[in-house]
Amino acid sequence: MISFTTWDVVRNLLLSLPWTLALSFIAFLGGGLVGLLLLVLRLARPRIFERPVAAYVQVFQGTPLLMQLFLVYFGLALAGVETSPMAAAVLCFTFYASAYLTETWRGCVESIPKGQWEASACLALTFTQQLRYVIFPQALRLSVPPTVGLVVQIIKNTSLASVVGFVELTRTGQMIANVTFQPFVVYGLVALFYFALCFPCSMLGSWLEKRMRLQH
């Protein structure tokens, strides 16, 4: 009979931490790229993509992430693609993050005064140039605090990837709790790990927000 010490629990949780971080990072990167693409589509004229993108956002913000994960997981299998929990989780989180990021960034772009668009149009800038040199640089500054908030949300939500069998922090915690019969200690530690990841990000986000408010 092998007995687990608290140190063993902590060590195993630490080993699974990179997976949570990796999934969060990929989700943020992939979601950011897709989100940016969707944002450009949504701003482009004629506004044919506005409604489809809005519907996309509505679907991902209006349904539980758990169901989205199951849909992607079983949907890929149905389409004949060999699925691993990793592929399903990465794909799903990319979609999920892109919906939230594109919606947040749209808010930032919309808070740029209309005169900026008109002035840059008067200078004969093309749509791409307007975005590249006038709108995005200004929107970027505004978007930093809410984006940091979304990073926290993404890190927390990667815990749901455990239900399709992706072995990250929560899944490891579940397995250890089942072996050691110490759910109180193990889940408490898992929560503390997440807190250690998310709390600094939250603090950074609110600090940036406060600083921005002081500047304006």
Added chain:
Amino acid sequence: MQQASDLRGGHPMLDFSSVLAAWPDFLGGLAMTAVLTLLSCTLGTLLGIACAWCRVYGSRVVRLAVASYVEFFRNTPFIVQIFFIYFGLPAIGLRMTSLPAAIVALTINLGAYACEIVRAGIEATPRGQLEAAQCLGLGRWHTFTRVVLPPALSRVWPALTSQLVIIMLATAVCSLVSTAELSYVTNRIAAQTFRQFESYIVVTLLYLSLTIAFRRLLQWLGPRFVFGCAPIGGAR
């Protein structure tokens, strides 16, 4: 790969009939989701208001305690919170069945978020209103419930609405501790019919319509019953 194409040859690609035949089960799950949502939203909002009061008017120790509660629950995943409550707490003698555990977890989670939202509304109260309430000889309780709270809630109602919708979506996670709500029922139907994808399509659409309906309901409810009807200097 071979097996997959065989399967596709044998059955139509998507077949909703067996899933839709289980509609009474879906309805039962829907009812449970509604009960969970309504209970935890009501209790959680009340908890949030109480915590917001503590954070604004409480003593130093109370403020610190509430702040740590809020930060802790806002920075850990809901799934870990509910696992801790359902699987972890029995170890120290607090045993709950899945439904109370789910309600407690949702309430505590919402309480933390609602606290921050309501606090922002309370702190935006103009000083003059407090002074006016004092001049009218209102006590602390009446000042808070009649003067401060209704406008504060109306200021932050959009943010609170989104948070309540998020809590409604979070009820899906309660299926993991076997609360018989919509997702739990769907998992069972999916396993029985072997039509996983179709089951989850159906339930996702159900959740989507539930979200839209719930948001509409809250937008309608707020101005009429939550902060609109409070007789500020009116009836009494």
